[in-house]
Amino acid sequence: MFSTWMKNIACRGLDADQQDEVNRILDQMKPKEAKQMIYNLERTLKKAFKDATVEGKLEGKLEGKLEVAQHMLHEGFDLDVILHVTKLNKDDLQGLKP
Numbered sequence: 001m002f003s004t005w006m007k008n009i010a011c012r013g014l015d016a017d018q019q020d021e022v023n024r025i026l027d028q029m030k031p032k033e034a035k036q037m038i039y040n041l042e043r044t045l046k047k048a049f050k051d052a053t054v055e056g057k058l059e060g061k062l063e064g065k066l067e068v069a070q071h072m073l074h075e076g077f078d079l080d081v082i083l084h085v086t087k088l089n090k091d092d093l094q095g096l097k098p
Contacts, residue, residue, distance in 0.1 A: 002034050002037070002038060003026045003027070003029060003034065006026050006037070007022065007023055007026055010022045010026070011023070062092075065086045065087070065088055065092075066086075066088070066092065066093075066096065068085070068086055069082050069086045069088060069092075069093055069096060070096050070097075072085070072086075073093075073096055073097070073098040074098055076098070079093070
């Protein structure tokens with residue numbers, strides 16, 4: 001089952017010769033090797049998910065700070081106060097309008 005799944009995933013976008021090579025390799029795969037591949041794939045996917053989650057959180061924090069900075073600009077706060085409160089830098093505030 002794993003071999004069939006891998007063939008479907010790995011062969012996407014490959015030319016016929018490359019697909020034949022992938023199929024040959026997967027057909028020769030032993031159960032122990034398949035378990036190792038599954039383990040490695042699981043580790044890779046977990047890391048990718050964790051990295052994406054961290055990146056999403058950082059982007060969300062930045063969006064929140066920019067929102068606060070936008071409101072502060074609109075309310076007339078001094079730029080230095082906004083930078084101090086939000087911990088943003090002047091480059092981050094480019095494009096925001098009071």
